[in-house]
Amino acid sequence: MRSFLLVIICLILSFNLFAQSEDIVKSKGIKSKLHEANVGRIIFTPGAVDADNLSTSDFLTEYRLTNKSDLFFTAFMANSLTNYMHRLSPEISADSLARTGNFQFSLLVDGKLIYKSNLLPGAPSREIRDTETILSKPLINNLNGEGLWSESFWGRFMRSGGADALTDGRHLLRMEIRPYIHLGQTDKTGDLMAAGDLCLEVYLKPKFDLSVIDLSKIEPYEGLEVSREKFDRNNIKELKGNIEAGVFKKINGIIVIKNNKLLIEEYFNGETRDSLHDPRSVGKSFASSLIGIAIDAGYIENEYKQLKDFYDLSKNANNSALKENTSIYQLITMSSSFDGNDEDGSSPGNEENMYETADWVKFALDLPMNSKQPKGHWHYFTAGVVLLGDVLNKSVPGGLEKYADEMLFKPLGITNYKWQYTPQGVPNTAGGIRLKAIDFAKYGQLYKNGGVWNGKQIISKKWIDKTFMKQKFLPGRDNEFYGYLFWNKTYSINQKKCEAWYCAGNGGNYIFVFKDQPLVIVITASAYGQVYGHTQVHKMMEQYILPAVID
Structure with missing residues (x-):
């Protein structure tokens, strides 16, 4: 009887191993010796590095994270996402899997889960999910980012507790990737596809010496004289410091007209009055x-x-x-x-x-x-x-x-x-x-x-x-x-209601015309496609610009 049971167990294990190895789509497989040596691992780099050109010397173990830092990841997987999802529900077709599942990304700080996201079906593309076994994407791309799904994931993480968890100082960041599929009213999640750790030295809340920050001298412009009215210069200096430190990203210009005259005019990130x-x-x-x-x-x-x-x-x-x-x-x-x-x-x-x-x-x-x-x-x-x-x-x-x-x-x-x-x-x-x-x-x-x-x-x-x-x-x-x-x-500023009509554009571009205040405010920005593009402008308005210029 014992021998018979052992035979049955071996048959079951063999069947399971066979079922797990039977793929529903053809992936690109293990692509290099570096891939083979790092299967199941997520590594981090300070910039974009093509997977074919990656070497172990590119792998970060420690990193200083500032508001101007870029952070990319590369995940080395044993199989493609679609095949991982297939193991969760072998009876579902590849087309159905594409419509019902995707990657699940998790970010932990100091061992505590801060944010977990089941990506909606759609991004990345179906071809990537079917074939790719290496995933290289930016989490933070200050230089050239335009709101890729991976950047959006990081933005949601920061808004969902990441900003509070990543206080200035040392932290351990861990990233995990799993497959998931949505079945009925529930989500079914698979085992780890890849995971990785990075020690961070966080410096996201810079402090400024306002005495060394100068506001730009304003020259008259056709149809607009320069205002001599007073405003809270320190508030605008602090805003300027935060923009230059990358706390507010990809801001290009701020102009405030008060009582039909130029009150504030500042430019950033390479743009000028003539841009x-x-x-x-x-x-x-x-x-x-x-x-x-x-x-x-x-x-x-x-x-x-x-x-x-x-x-x-x-x-x-x-x-x-x-x-x-x-x-x-x-x-x-x-x-x-x-x-x-x-x-x-x-x-x-x-x-x-x-x-x-x-x-x-x-x-x-x-x-x-x-x-x-x-x-x-x-x-x-x-x-x-x-x-x-x-x-x-x-x-x-x-x-x-x-x-x-x-x-x-x-x-x-x-x-x-x-x-x-x-x-x-x-x-x-x-x-x-x-x-x-x-x-x-x-x-x-x-x-x-x-x-x-x-x-x-x-x-x-x-x-x-x-x-x-x-x-x-x-x-x-x-x-x-x-x-x-x-x-x-x-807006509600110091318990005062400030109603505005405004034009708005992708990237954080605004022209505000205030109803009961003698103000017109323009903010130009180039955070195109970034989830923070609009929210950071409203934060700038509420915390810095309006309190500085409203009587």
């Missing part, structure tokens, strides 16, 4: 301005004109009365029924899908409509602003580019700027128009002035009043609203 800066979606607000100017001039009757007034939509896919009756108002308030949502990666109208096409207007007009969406529901829809640009281009004399120059930029004294263009050569109203930071400030001051510049009414007060009306409530936000391609939020 043309890409503010991304800040440029959308310029489309609102030009729609208003065109309506005032009679080239467009009003914002309630419909798409059927400008296009023969019978030539487009998915045509319907709902599409034909879509108005400029719905596009300018991001409340149309187009099935497009830039905050939903699976949305057919997501802007990333548009950029891959040869005709952005056709892309937008061909989109299906979402009849199940509540009428007037706000959703961020860049392709709709491209349609607004095309409507302008065909409605105003000489086309959009010439009209914008004659009716907006020249009256503001703005002569040095650069449009981005659609594939059809039309100025891209989706964003990206490059101006000097100080010219963005002039644009904001135009709105603060009720549309008047140098005694001339450039945009009607009526249009600005409509623009600065709380047209749509922003879902998922606390007391924030949307107007005519402008956002609205209220």
Whole structure:
């Protein structure tokens, strides 16, 4: 009987070993002797090193972590992620595994689990999950980072307890990678694929001698005199020190206009007063301005004109009365029924899908409509602003580019700027128009002035009043609203409410126009794609800029 049991046990073990070794997809296998010697290990490097060129001399054992440090990892795995997931549930197909599972990343500090994240299916790519046995990615990439999934993971870790755990001093950082799949209502997690440790000397909270930090001397600029009003200079010095130390990252410019005069003007990270800066979606607000100017001039009757007034939509896919009756108002308030949502990666109208096409207007007009969406529901829809640009281009004399120059930029004294263009050569109203930071400030001051510049009414007060009306409530936000391609939020500073209308763009780019304060504030930044891009700007506003300049 005992011999029989031993035979059965051996058969079971053999079956299990065979099942575990049977892969569902073909991986790249063990790729080098270095890989073979480090299977199951995560190593860290201070910069990007191609896996083929890695050597043990690149491996970090200790590292000084500052706000300007970069930190990359390389995980050496015995198999690909898909094959690890297959072991968790052998009956599920590779396609199903791709939709239900991914990597699970964990970060521990001094032996305590601080953050664990099951990456959503989608990133990294299906090909990487199926084939790769070495994973090399940045956790922190201050120099060239644009918000890769691995950088986003580190950002979530820091916001979820990492910043509190990594106090200045020595710490042990441990990283672990496992596979997971989502089954029904639960997640099933596999064994370790790779793990690694790094001793850190943390220095993330620099201290400054404010006496050696100088604020820039401001020179007059066309249309803007220099203010002599007082402000809390130490607050701005501390902010400047934090930017230069990398606490606030990739900030390029800060301009404060108070009572129509230049109060603060600082530049960072290689930019100057003469730099043309890409503010991304800040440029959308310029489309609102030009729609208003065109309506005032009679080239467009009003914002309630419909798409059927400008296009023969019978030539487009998915045509319907709902599409034909879509108005400029719905596009300018991001409340149309187009099935497009830039905050939903699976949305057919997501802007990333548009950029891959040869005709952005056709892309937008061909989109299906979402009849199940509540009428007037706000959703961020860049392709709709491209349609607004095309409507302008065909409605105003000489086309959009010439009209914008004659009716907006020249009256503001703005002569040095650069449009981005659609594939059809039309100025891209989706964003990206490059101006000097100080010219963005002039644009904001135009709105603060009720549309008047140098005694001339450039945009009607009526249009600005409509623009600065709380047209749509922003879902998922606390007391924030949307107007005519402008956002609205209220800061609370020293128990004082400070309401602002603002333009916003990827990377942390903002033009703030305050309702009850004599302030226009511009922040330019290049933290494109980074999760911290917007949050750090609001922190700067709340902790440093507004307390320094509000009476």
